[in-house]
Amino acid sequence: MSADPRAASPPRSTTSPPPGGSRASAVEVRRSARRRRTVSAYREGDRTVVLIPARMSEAEEQRWVGVMLDKLAAQESKRLLGDTELAERARRLSAQYFDGRALPLTVRWVTNQNTRWGSCTPSEGSIRLSHRLQGMPEYVVDYVLLHELAHLLVPGHGPDFWRLLEAYPRTERARGYLEGVVAAERLPFRPPATDT
Known part of the structure; x- marks a missing residue:
């Protein structure tokens, strides 16, 4: 779920608390006019950055933030805990x-x-x-x-x-x-x- 943060030129960015109590303290959504269909996410310090297409609606944004937080959490939990x-x-x-x-x-x-x-x-x-x-x-x-x-x-x-x-x-x-x-x-x- 990592993406190169330089790939997006965010015309708009929002920060909000993550749904469901994810480990990161904030979610930052970056919209890009160059991004057509793909959504990606990565951790940056204590926040999660989600990259989405600029044309995406608020409802789609919320849905994709949830999906990406779950994917990142699943990846992180695969690093087996002793x-x-x-x-x-x-x-x-x-x-x-x-x-x-x-x-x-x-x-x-x-x-x-x-x-x-x-x-x-x-x-x-x-x-x-x-x-x-x-x-x-x-x-x-x-x-x-x-x-x-x-x-x-x-x-x-x-x-x-x-x-x-x-x-x-x-x-x-x-x-x-x-x-x-x-x-x-x-x-x-x-x-x-x-x-x-």
Whole structure:
């Protein structure tokens, strides 16, 4: 998603907060009359720069900003996090969404969890995430981590549990993503049709 920033001569530029709490603190949209159809994005310090055609409507701009932020997040999450980075991420999420009350003793990736995205043993303070999450968008991994962190505070999936997760703005989107993955895995394999 990187592009050469010199390729665009931005006649108009807007800066806005990113939707859904992306890591970057701001999004800058640069419009270019020379750009006809392509949209690209790259990180520049603490901001994300999205390059779009000048003729694009405001609605198209908003849609493409969301698409490009998701693509960048997916690329970044493909850089595999080790257990140490995963534990640090869990601590940051606990501090941000649960006032630091959810304190796991261990957070690690596991390869023996193929029917669950994550699991938690509150009595041991341990959280395990399925290796199948590696490479998924950052907001999805964050949601699963938060889900398991919430179990350190509230056992089960009652109303108090779901109230905790309401603080994370991408809960529904992440759940939809994971439901889509499960649905796709259940589809029967059909080899591609060949032209004869």
